[in-house]
Amino acid sequence: MVAVYFVPVWEITLEAPQYPEGLGFEIWINKMTGDLNTVNGLNHYIGMKKIEPDSIKELTYMPYFLGFLLITLLFTAWKNKKSLLMVWVAVFIVFGIAGGIDFYVWEYDYGHNLDTTAAIRVPGMTYQPPLIGDKQLLNFVAHSYPSYGGFILIISGILSVLLLFYELKFNKYEK
């Protein structure tokens, strides 16, 4: 899980005829990289707010949340207690769900909260990228998928649940 600090967590890619080389950006635990300027430039036509990493507070909190999880995980391993593991897994899952909701809200805000004087206004059309999966937005197909960090977190989540299950079911004699 330490590796999550060094690889992107999520990636949003866009497909359009004029971008055969691909267009997109990656969300890291603490920053965003990729073609943000280009995406922002294109988004101004539909009146979408500029995506500015400096103003996204999650990118400041996230490294600490993850750090907290890592330290408590080590603490749990050191104490070697099932109850602690149970609490930790619960916190981790809540963290995951909260992260997902937060990401959805963020996408909803960008996709719906549009400048009413924008050049392109299609009645009823919003531009929220999918939480996970693919979606056609005007001339672009947007893809939203976990990147390395995301997969590490998902696999970590699954592993920790399996571990808890194993501990509860087969390891009944220890405290």
Added chain:
Amino acid sequence: MGKVKNHVIALLLLVILFIIGGCGKGKSTKGPLIESDAPNKVYVEPGKYDEFYGFVSGGFSGQLAVYGLPSGRLLRVIPVYSQNAENGWGYTEETKPMLNTSYGFIPWDDSHHSELSMKDGVPDGKWIFINGNNTPRVARISLGTFRTEEIIEIPNSAGNHSSPFTTPNSDYVVAGTRFSIPVENRDVPISSYKENFKGALTFIKVAPDNGKMSIGFQLITPGFDYDLSHAGKGPSDGWFFFSCYNSEQAHTLLEVNASQKDKDFIMAVNWKKIEELVASGKGTDMTANYAHNVYDDKKHSATSEMIKKVRVLKPADVQGALYYIPCPKSPHGADVDPTGEYIVGGGKLATVIPVFAFKKMVSAIGNKEFDGDIDGIPILKYETVLAGEVKDPGLGPLHTEFDDKGFAYTSAFVSSEIVKWKVETREVVDRLPVYYSVGHLMIPGGDSKKPWGKYLLSMNKITKDRFLPTGPELNQSAQLIDISGEKMKLLLDFPTVGEPHYAQGIPADLVAKNSVKIFKIEENQHPYATKSEKDARVVREGNIVHVYMTAIRSHLSPDNIEGVKASDEVYFHVTNLEQDWDIPHGFTIMGNDNSELLIMPGETCTIKWTPKSPGIYPFYCTDFCSALHQEMQGYMRVSDKNSNVPITFSSNYKKEDTK
């Protein structure tokens, strides 16, 4: 008696010329049927890339055309010596200094030969050089940006023809004068030619890291017409070979008077030895005045500096470094084979192609087998230096290029054909007609140590009936020939830009990977750059108005400007804020008597405009940049020169955009 014989031969040649000239008028000579697989060999599928870049000189267009080979698709025309209103080259404040010379601002030239920079005798894809023939200059073009980065003027030269050929590591680019003139140039009777006129051969030093050019030294040699040249390589590395005609030193009706002697010369120059002599202080620093113009990619601007001296050496200063090799009848090409062992002369009126052996030249020099001298420059004996002659090479052999299998290919202008011959045996093995009157020919790497001998490009002066007619003025053409097999096969005809003299070819992957996509806005050091819309503004300084404008899809900022007065000098400094590949913006204003701007992503360009009368002047983006390109427009209000309308401007900048 010999003279009479020569006249008879000359007359015969003229008759043949007329006969050939008349051919086009009769039945169409469309040439042989092409091989049935030819279409597949030149067809490059949509979206696929060509195998080679071909850099074809624009001749009297003054530019350099870039083609994809084998398709013959025109990829780009790089403006070099001629103003190009299409993108503002030579019109913008940034690029005007590039065309500065000691004769003032020169908006055009005649660009003859292109030559790629080399490493170990093989094209390396870093730069390409091209000569300006009329106002003697050499330009260096970056193959990262495909833009002219540097132009240096050549003093004491007049007609920079035997240029810009380079040494195997591009230490030097040469510039030999086609016209001899008084050095330094002054008012003398033309009839004093023999006494006063000299031929300058210039060696331009090229800095290995950034390519910056400076004149290393200049040889002031007898007043002949220095025509073409090529560097030695391998065993002959350290030598340069210049062909020259008019050893008669005629100054009028050269057509006849410079065709009298049986032989003119190829001059062999030991440039390594001269370099050492210069380093040890030989020669004199002569007062001169020539322009050195450099374009900076970060400042997006050029500067022009006048250089005031040049190191010159006379034959007496460089004894043992210059020799004349006799060469039949007004030689044109001076080409060196890939092994560096053979030097091939091309005599415009010769009936054979002489092939000289470098080894023989060295031993002749060692044995002092000379046949007199000219101004102290020893003349070698033709037979002593000759490896052999190619017999029956076609009429008017001009230039020779080489493949990687030991064959040479010579263009024959008068008989309009390419002649293939074996370098070692000098026997002709194949010939192919071309349409019509080939000048130069090119094989990718064909003048280097490593020819990529798959295609040959024949560059023809006359096209006549080859394409749909376009009135009296027709494009010249190139013909692509497959040389991978034993027999040459014609594959493709395509029209060219201007007059294609020489060309260069290089495998695409050596160049394409370095091609620049955008200029980074954060690296833009232009003094009038506007890097953010919030900095867009209009500033008056006396009767000069600076407009700091930005362009981004799909608006210009500011887009309403008031307070400009008739006869103000208005400078539009337009910065393209895009950082996306292939999103240029254009700019122009109604009644603009200069040119438009075409601004690449991250770049700043400036156009000067002097409005003459009050009114409303629309301006707009000239490049269809986006769906709302037509909306990318604005207005400038111009008031009477005595009015007191203050400078005001509107912009698209919104405070909430920057949080």
